[in-house]
Amino acid sequence: MTERTHPAVELSDEELMARVAARDAVAFELLYDRYAPVVLGVVVKIVGDRAVGEEVLQDTYWRIWSQAASYDPAKGPLRPWLFSIARRLALDVLRRQSVRPQPARDESEARRLELAPAPGDDVPTAVGDALAAAQLRGALDQLSAEQRRVLELAYFGGLTRQEIAQATGTPLGTVHTRARLGLQALRAKLGAPGNE
Amino acid sequence: MERNDRIEEELFPFYALDALTDEERAEVESYVAGNPAARARLDEAMSAVAEFVTAAPLTPDPAVKARLMARIEDEAVPQSPATPSPQPSPIGRGSATPSPQPSPTGRGSTRPSATGRGSASRGFSLRDFFFGRALGFAVLLLLLGGFGLWRLAQQSSALRAQVTELQSTTAALRATLEATQGENQVLRRELAARDETLAQLRQPGAITIAIGDATGEHPAAVGTLTMNPTTGQAALDVANLPPLHEGTTYQAWMIVGGVPVSAGTFAVDAAGQGHHVMPQATLGTFEAIGVSLEPSGGSEQPTPGKIVLLGGVTS
Numbered sequence: 001m002t003e004r005t006h007p008a009v010e011l012s013d014e015e016l017m018a019r020v021a022a023r024d025a026v027a028f029e030l031l032y033d034r035y036a037p038v039v040l041g042v043v044v045k046i047v048g049d050r051a052v053g054e055e056v057l058q059d060t061y062w063r064i065w066s067q068a069a070s071y072d073p074a075k076g077p078l079r080p081w082l083f084s085i086a087r088r089l090a091l092d093v094l095r096r097q098s099v100r101p102q103p104a105r106d107e108s109e110a111r112r113l114e115l116a117p118a119p120g121d122d123v124p125t126a127v128g129d130a131l132a133a134a135q136l137r138g139a140l141d142q143l144s145a146e147q148r149r150v151l152e153l154a155y156f157g158g159l160t161r162q163e164i165a166q167a168t169g170t171p172l173g174t175v176h177t178r179a180r181l182g183l184q185a186l187r188a189k190l191g192a193p194g195n196e
Numbered sequence: 197m198e199r200n201d202r203i204e205e206e207l208f209p210f211y212a213l214d215a216l217t218d219e220e221r222a223e224v225e226s227y228v229a230g231n232p233a234a235r236a237r238l239d240e241a242m243s244a245v246a247e248f249v250t251a252a253p254l255t256p257d258p259a260v261k262a263r264l265m266a267r268i269e270d271e272a273v274p275q276s277p278a279t280p281s282p283q284p285s286p287i288g289r290g291s292a293t294p295s296p297q298p299s300p301t302g303r304g305s306t307r308p309s310a311t312g313r314g315s316a317s318r319g320f321s322l323r324d325f326f327f328g329r330a331l332g333f334a335v336l337l338l339l340l341g342g343f344g345l346w347r348l349a350q351q352s353s354a355l356r357a358q359v360t361e362l363q364s365t366t367a368a369l370r371a372t373l374e375a376t377q378g379e380n381q382v383l384r385r386e387l388a389a390r391d392e393t394l395a396q397l398r399q400p401g402a403i404t405i406a407i408g409d410a411t412g413e414h415p416a417a418v419g420t421l422t423m424n425p426t427t428g429q430a431a432l433d434v435a436n437l438p439p440l441h442e443g444t445t446y447q448a449w450m451i452v453g454g455v456p457v458s459a460g461t462f463a464v465d466a467a468g469q470g471h472h473v474m475p476q477a478t479l480g481t482f483e484a485i486g487v488s489l490e491p492s493g494g495s496e497q498p499t500p501g502k503i504v505l506l507g508g509v510t511s
Contacts, residue, residue, distance in 0.1 A: 025268050032261055037253035037501045044254055054260050061264050076239055079246040084214050087249075151248060154215035161210050179209035186244040 013078035021068040032061055035079070039086045045156050046090035047097075056093055060086040091158040147182030150175055203227050204237060212241035255501045390471050394422075394431065401425055407485055407507025414438065417468070419505045421485050423477055430477030432459075434487060437468040437504055446504070447494045448472055451484035459485075461494040484508045 011019075011030070019027030039060055044053035063085055071081055143151070153159045153167065161179070165172045203224060210216050211224045228235040407419040416436035423430040432448055440446065440463060448459035459477065464470035477485075487505040488498040 023272075025265065025272075028268065029261070029265065032264065036256050036261070038250045040254040040256045041252040042249045045252060050254070053254070054256055057256055058260050058264055062267065065264075065268060076242055077246070080212070080214075080242040083246060083249055087214060151213065151245075154210060154213040155245065155249060158215070160215050160217065161206075164215075176206045176209070179213065180205055183209050183212065183241050183244045183248075186248055187240060 014073045017068060017071055017073070017078050020065065021071070028061075028065055031064070035082060036061070039083065042083055042156075043086050043090040046087065046158075047093055052093060053090070056086065056090045059089050063089070087155065087158075094158070142185045142188075143182050144178075147178045147185065150178040151182050154179065199234070200227060204234065208238055208241050211238065212245040253500050390431075390473075399424060399426070403479060405485070405507060405509055407487075407505045409505060414504070417505060419485075419487060419507070421474075421477070421507070421509075423479055425479050428476060428478040430474040432462075432472040432474060432485070432487075434464065434470045434472075434505065435468060437464050437470065437487075438489075439466060439468060440464060440489075443492050445490055445492050445494060446470065446472075447488050447490045447498070448474060449486040449488060449498055449503075450474075450477060450482035451486060452482045454483075456486065456498050457482070458494060458496075461490070479509070482509060 011027075013031075013034075016027050016031045016034075020031060036057060040053055040057045043056040043060070044050055047053050047056065060082075064082065071078065075081075149168070150164055153164045154161070157164075159167060161172065161175050164170075165175045168175070170178075207216060207220055207224050211221060216224065224238070228238050401424070403423045403425060405421045405423070407421060409415060409417040414436065417434070417438075418436060419432060419434040421430055421432050434446070437446065445461040445463060447461045449456040450459050451457075459474045460472060462470050462472035485507055486498065486503050488495075488503040490499055490502065
């Protein structure tokens, strides 16, 4: 069987974004399809509520549409920029609610969230989401619990490295080491053959 | 440029995690600004974080997308009434400048008509009067006749166009009929092949595994994988799947060691039924089987959020 991808899917993130900046709604829709599930996963993990997460998702993409011209590919890839917008909006919501983040500790709870279907979706997708995530889960398993906790507190909790050191009662140098080694482990695993 | 270990080892990870103060961020950005190698290492860290956060994707409610697209459409209306086509062109959003009207080229003088009738007086006889009337009548007849002929020619042309159109419609219908007959033959052959496969799979020792919709979105969607452990041949039968839209296909996946491996694409009929032969589905070589919705031709990996059916081979 010949495997090939749909032509539109072959556009790189940066090509899509250039089109979005040129007010191309079709490109925007494609960008939404490409990253909305991941963005929603990020914000729900931060705000802990699916309905609120979907509001943040909508705000995130509206901001992408409104401020597309501010994205500069020379300053880095699109995905971190996009996730950064979503994350900051989610943390803003969290701060307004005066609720501290609750990174998922219970694996079964995390799995339940992954599998929760979206209401009204025309194709059941939650199992597919979980399957796509399973690939990465292998990489995450390479992290120690301490490394993972540092990464989660920083990204999903919105804590600075000093705050993480304080919250975990760990020296700042150890926090640095855990973050650095954690990212190194991820890069090593994700860069390995068969994981592309 | 010299490598700054403090920035790279202490700040890079937290820059990528978006957890630095503004001052620290500025320090990192200043450091990588003139240092492409450091920029590349920072990008790697950012990509690793991006991967880290993609571990748990969730399918958004389709209403979110619908609201966004409606908002974009609303925005477009008042802002750019003169904006032309929504063609996905990366080229600037320049306003549609109306093309200047070409200046009238006829700068030439409109010459005054030089038909100056002389004021010469002439004699006007009765014969001249009748001759003039007859001539006028003849001209009128000629004009009416010409108009009639022109109308007839037009009607004739329209009729000829209709005949041509009917002929092409007939040809198209004939081609459709032939194509349908061809499809019929293909379907008959496929049916025969399917019967043959099923007969083989129904041999003693064949194993049947049910797969289904774990999400509850389409509880009627089901699939059955029938495997012949002796030959390694398997057939996947699905029913009640959502109908395919143009440019899409269903794709079967075997999950081998947690990694999806394509097992071919297939279509379903209007009732969502389909049949797909998987020649290399040896029992024990994969732990799960799935079906996803993909662009025509299939994908290298299942599209996140588009898996329809999933079932484990081992409990």
